[in-house]
Amino acid sequence: MSSPPHSPPLPPPPADAASASAGGHDGKRASTPEVIFVEDLCKGCELCLSVCPTKVLKIDTTRVNRRGYYPAVIYNLAECSGCGACAKICPDSVITVRR
Amino acid sequence: MKVVYEKSRGLTDTPMHYCPGCTHGIIHKLVAETLVELDVLGRAVLVCPVGCAVFAYEYFNCDAQEAAHGRAPAVATGIKRVLPDNVVFTYQGDGDLASIGTAEIVHAAMRGENITVVFVNNAIYGMTGGQMAPTTLLGQPTTTSPAGRARVGQGAPLRVCEMLATIDATAYIARTSVHTIPRLNGAKRAIKKAFQMQLDRKGFSLVEVLSTCPTNWGLSPVDALRWVEQNMIPVYPLGVFKDVDGGS
């Protein structure tokens, strides 16, 4: 049996996209999902990155969390579909997704 | 705003000690969510293994007993016979279940004990530092098969689901994985079905979950998921091997 086909690659995010690790939606787009990372639980395993269909997650290598890992963050909330795949696969229950 | 996904209340707040990307965390979530969704968390009793999940009692929000290595199905038998209305489940790795505990799992299945077994198979001994397991693949290097597991002298991988499915008093035997979201969803469905079998008093149920050990496989967590797809599934095919409801 084969695994499902990967999503086609998305265009790279706009150059001025801001990191949005704390989640919360901007009031202009009511459908933007809320994605919250409890950062200090993250072990930087990248499983969330591997299942994100819109590729809006990245590992932030500019800092380490309290456990000493580079944490995963959502850097392009605008493109997030709110599917929750990242939250589902995260072994440490770091992520909450609301839509 | 509706919740798409949040941490299950079947889990405690204790941060998990598992290695980054270890699938134990994922499987714990699936089981915890199932107990909550079936509304049995308050009468669940977990039997913990010896292995990386020896501390599972720290993470599940239910009563628990720590079992000696391999003996969880026997401990679970004792609990279930005393508390038949409780939901009794074991959570075991491949050394615990398929090596030292082979007699206990076979006989709990033989007796049709009305318990649920979650079998975490990552083809290696994680906690003790990466030794060969009964489920280690041919050619797979481990600390006790440094040249790769050889059929002569070390045998070939043990297929637990296929073996147990030959036992009459089993109700549900399934092999799943969590290396992609669709497979993860399938694993959760199987786990839920297995616990439902216990609630319906249909007999012994077991769900094998193909899992990773990035640390001892020497792979990144993401590459380890791919290793499951490429190497484990050909040896351990996914599917339902026994279903008294006729769903094989």
Next chain:
Amino acid sequence: MARKLMKGNEAIAAAAINAGCRHFFGYPITPQNEIPEYMSRELPKVGGAYVQAESEVAAINMIYGAAGAGARVLTSSSSPGISLMQEGISYIAGAELPCVLVNIMRGGPGLGGVQPSQADYFQATRGGGHGDYRVLVLAPANLQEAVDLTQLAFDLADRYRNPVMVLADGMIGQLMEPVEITPYRPAPDLPPKDWATSGTARSGGRQRVINSLYLDPNDLERHVRAIHAKYAEAERRETRFELIRCEDADVVLVAYGTTSRIARSALEKCRRLGLRVGLLRPITLYPFPAAAFEQVMARAKSFLVVEMSMGQMLDDVKIAVAGRRPVGFYGRTGGVVPTPDEVVRQVQTLPGGTAT
């Protein structure tokens, strides 16, 4: 209840049911098979469960689970099977669970033989399994005592949250004697089992974990010391022994179980020969009744330990006597049962063993 003629194994099983045991997990092995057989017949009649485990290893782990779930549980075996149970017994002691174990001793080591012996004294009283723990050990000498001690064992197990062993031999297991299954009520001051894993719904949401894992050595030491505080309490409160004609005894026989009855016969023969012989019969082997020796020390000239072994209780007697008197030993092993005459001859070789 009326007295009836029963086989020792069955009397022990009946006593356990009478004391509230409703769960038995075990495995067949000679010479104790009547215990699981009796349980398989009688437990379903009282709403209990008999489970024949796949091995003694599995059986002791079922005991662990059932004890952790709050039940009064019994298992029985004979020497080689008790060896298999040692890991589980260590876990039960480490997790502070109550259970009653019955060892109907047979000849060993290894596969040995099926005839009676007392060669598991070390195994029973010195832990047997790994780690710093003890098992409370009760040694009946006749079937009525086996009934009474089995019932007591359940109370002791609950009180001390520890395994308690009824240590008998194949003779006691197979003998038939008149017994009364004495009316039983649990001791009124037994602590409630508020640690049993019956589900968080029943405990008001409080998680209960049965465990013996303490990776921090300071925690483990604290835990082990707390367990040993229980043993110190048991040593103060639970030591049991019997003294027969020791007030004027020159030679004190020391024997337990079946051997004590043989020693008793030897005592009578010696007395008829004009020898002043007494019998010190330990009933608890752990805690060992060292205090009994103080009661006879002033008068006794020597001790003779008689065992169906190469000398195991002998060590505890030497510790208790502390070099103050000669301690002789007479033993048969391999399943051979000594005769009273053999014991009499041995007495005659000891200080105080000749008629004056």
